[in-house]
Amino acid sequence: MLNDLRRITHNFVQEPNLELALGNLVSDIKACLNTDVCSIYLVEDKQRLLKLQASDGLNPKAVGKTVMRFDEGLTGWVAERGEPIKVHNATNHPRFKQFTDIEEDVYSGFLGVPIMHRRQVLGVISIQQTESRHFEQQEEAFLVTLSAQLASTFANVSIRLRNVGQDSAVDHSGLVLQGVSGASGIGIGHSYLVQTKIEFSDVSLKKVAAPEPEKARYFNAVEKTKADIIQMTQRMAEQLPKDALAIFDVYQQLLDAASLGNEIVDKINQGWCAVSALKIVSEHYVAEFEKMEDPYIRERAVDVKDLSRRLLEYLTVQQGVKPTVPHSAIVIAEEVTASMLAEIPREQIKGIVSLKGAENSHAAIMARALGIPAVMGLRDVPLLSLDDTDIIVDGYSGQVFITPNETIVEEYKKLESEDIAFTDLLKREADEFAQTLCGHRVSLYINSGMGFDSDIAEQQHIEGIGLYRTEYLFMMRQRFPSESEQQSFYQQVLADFEGKPVVMRTLDVGGDKQLPYFPIVEENPFLGWRGIRLTLDHPEIFLVQVRAMIKANLMTNNLHIMLPMICDVGEVDEANRLINQAFNEVRIEVLEADPNAKLIKPKVGIMIEVPSMLFQLDKLKGKVDFCSIGTNDLTQYLLAVDRNNDKVASLYDSYHPTVLAAIKRIADMTKDAGIPCSVCGELAGDPGGAMLLTGMGFTQLSMNTQNVLRVKWVLKKAQLECLEQLVEDVLHCNRPDQVKFRVNRTILNIGAASLLRAGK
Known part of the structure; x- marks a missing residue:
């Protein structure tokens, strides 16, 4: 039966029309199991109801x-x-109920299996026989296996059948795809598919006798690609802030000889043709980036692929006539890239749909900067099934509506207008500081990692950088960056935020977050050699980085140094010893050049993200100047959930009462110890999470730039006493959904419903 399973599954997944797919599915099952009837029932959205969606018989x-x-x-x-249920004579069973409209009273033999996905019942597949029939165990096992294989498809490509009126006919056109939000907002338009003309899978490796002509071909392709990027930058300069526009600087850096270029030339010198050399080097870097744990760094694989495809097109002369872009375009691609968006006039883009990708991709970053709704990470969706169709992108829920009916369109047009008005409201209040309705101040900082935030630094309501990820500088090299290279890079960041604190995290790599030139192979990378463990084992790396930071800080004195992945006080002691050593070394150098110079030692803190630190917080007094909670890893370790594993990702939830109780314990203990403590994980950038953290007593939150205005807006509508009561309430909950219900209820009660979805 294995061949039948493969055939039936393949046919169902490949059929773009879900109604036809369901019809074919029941017919295939009926024929394969030689039964009289096969039917599929699907659960109505958020209700304990089953609706008959397809039947053969x-x-x-x-x-x-x-x-x-x-x-x-x-x-x-x-x-x-x-669970599966078999009944050989259904009409005599006490649970049998006659539904006259489906005419099943003539059938006796019954076998039904549930369609389950992540503990939720999505529907039921049933087969029936006219005469009494004892279905065999192999038949039950076949149906269970088929149901398990198709469950993810049913979860991600579901039908939402909506009635226009109470007695009106059902509209089967409303196909809804579920992804993740890349940028909030509502987009209504027509699909515009962007398909790459050639892939590296189409390329066969080939060697050549003469490398010089191949190098000339490669350099020519590089120059043409650089010219494209310059044009994109110029086209987007008036529409994007400098930090988002710097995405194209990253592309230029990748093209430089110091990045991909030298390695490609080396491969050509080894005898490979230009196309083969490009394939070898780019696929190596894509593979390395995709291994990374940090989602932001992992998404750089998309940039390498995008750039490499452009070079490949020039090397293979694949440019052609581009299709006409619709006036209201929903840009759709297997993997939407920043350069795709830059080639389409902004006023024509109403939304973005990327089958691959996540909220940290450059496409998502650009979408947020441009104010374009985006949904990323759709699965099991044939790309061509989205061609030439009307689409609605709901960037709040991560849903994509295909050929929506008039009622849905009208509903979303209303939500779209309300959403635009809400965004304008947020922008009008952008220059105000964050404080609760009763005047309690909360300082909002940003998380960064690219070093292109000068425009943001000028905004007074952003009070500094709460987390600067220095590993990005290391990721973009083919070797460890020198002390002078690091100093120059850090100096620019500190100068951009002069007068405001900048918290730089020391190198946080290791395990599955590997550097291309420093590979580490481990069976369990999440519990492996990473963060401070690696840099303490390699003090020559740690000392160079800290010296560069201290030198970069000479003119601005706004540097704070933060140590990642600390799991015991002994690591703090050893890191402090090395930081003191680096400081003294720099001090000697500075005083030799200028005996009157004054050198101020930066404040040193730790990230609290390993659960063991919850039991050593009282020992930190006098050893650190501050702490910052990394809620992402803290949640992952407390719940023993790999947040990058889609099979258990639904269990990863920072609203889990255990996580919130741990964060509250940290808040109380650091306050008692007199150690300032902030939060720099994703929970701080979630409006509901920011409410809880403020209620716990935190007065400094750091988040991605795009979340600042929404967090500030919700805090301005709340009373501190209300938030403190909310914390007390949720800490008595047992499940994350109970917490979210109470948080959302509070958001509604303070008049901030616009944060929960589009509209008011």
């Missing part, structure tokens, strides 16, 4: 109309119990 007029509760009939019993 029952009354076709009942499809899309017959609805049953979980406590009705044998099919409902399958959904209620969440």
Whole structure:
């Protein structure tokens, strides 16, 4: 039966029309198991109801109309119990219920299996036989296996059947795809597919006798690609802030000889043709980036692929006539890139849909900077099925509506206008500082890693950088950056934020977040050689970085140094010893050049992200100047969940009561110890999370730039006493959903409903 399983699964996934796919599926199952009837029931959204969505054997007029509760009939019993049920004589069973419109009273043999995805019942597949039939275990196992294989498809490509009126006909056109939000907002328009003309999978490796002509071809392709990027930069200069525009600087850096260029030339010198050399080097870097744990760094694989494809097109002369862009374009691609967006007039882009990618991709960063709604990470969706169709992008829920009916369109047009008004409101209040309704001040900082935030630094309401990820500088090299290179890089960041604190995290790599030139192979990278463990084992790396930071700070004196992945006080002691050593070395150098110079030692703090530190907080007094909670890793380690593993990612939730209790414990203990403590994880950038953290007593939150205005807005509507009561309430909850219900209820009560979704 293995071949039948493969064939049926393949046919279902490849059919773009879900109604046809379901119809073919029930017919294939019926034929394969030699039964009289096969039917599929799907759970109505957020209700304990099953609706008949496809059948081969029952009354076709009942499809899309017959609805049953979980406590009705044998099919409902399958959904209620969440396990397979076999009945050889259904009509005599006490759970049998006759639904006259589907005409199933003539069938006796029954086998039903649930469609389960992440503990949730999505529907039921049932087969029936006219005569009494004892279905065999192999038949049950076949149906269970098929259901398990198709469950993710049902979860990600679901039908939302909406009634226009209470008695009106059902509209089967409303296909809804579920992804993740890349940029909030509502986009209504027509699909514009962007497909790459050639892929590296189409390239065969080939060697040549003469390297010089190949190098000339490569350099010519580089110059043409650089010219493209310059044009993109000029085109977007008036629409993007400098930090977002710096995405194209990254592209230029990748093209430089010091990045990809030297290695490609080396491969050509070894006898490979230009195309083969490009393939070898780019695929190596893509593979290395995709291994990284840090989602921001991991998304740089997309940039390398995008740039390499452009070079490949010039090397293979694949340019052609581009299709006409619709006036209201929803840009769709297997993997939307920043350069794709730069080639389309901004006023024509109404939304973005990327089958791959995440909120940290450059496309998502640009989308947020341009104010374009974006949904990323759709799965099991054939790209061509989205061609030439009307689409709505809901950047709040991560949903994409395909060929929506008029009722849905009108609903989203209203939400779109309300959303625009809300965004304008946020911008009008952009220059104000964050404080609660009762005047309690909360300092908002940003998380950064690219070093292109000078425009943001000028905004007074942003009070500094709470987390600067220095590893990005190391990732963009083919060797460890020198002390002078690091000093120059850090100096620019500190100068941009002169007068405001900049918290620079020391090198945080290791495990599966590898440097291309310093590979580490481990069976369990999340619990491996990473962060401070690596740099303490290699003090020559740590000392060079700290010396560069201290030298960069000479003119501005706004540097704070933060140590990542600290799990015991002994690591703090050793790191402090090395920092003191570096400081004294720099002090001697400075005083030799200028005996009157004054050198101020930067403040030193730690990230609290390893659970063991919860039991050593009282020992930090006198050893650190500050702490910052990294909620991402803290959540991951407390719940033992790999947040990058989609099979368990749903269990990763910073709203888990255990996580919140741990954060509250940190807040209380650091306050008692007199150690300033902030939060720099994703929870701080979530409006509801910011409310909870403020209620716990935190007065400094650091977040991605695009979250600042929303966090500030919700805090301005709340009373501190209300937030403190909310914290007390949620700490008595048992599950994350209970916490979220109370947080959302508070958001509604303070008049901030616009944060929960589009509209008011």
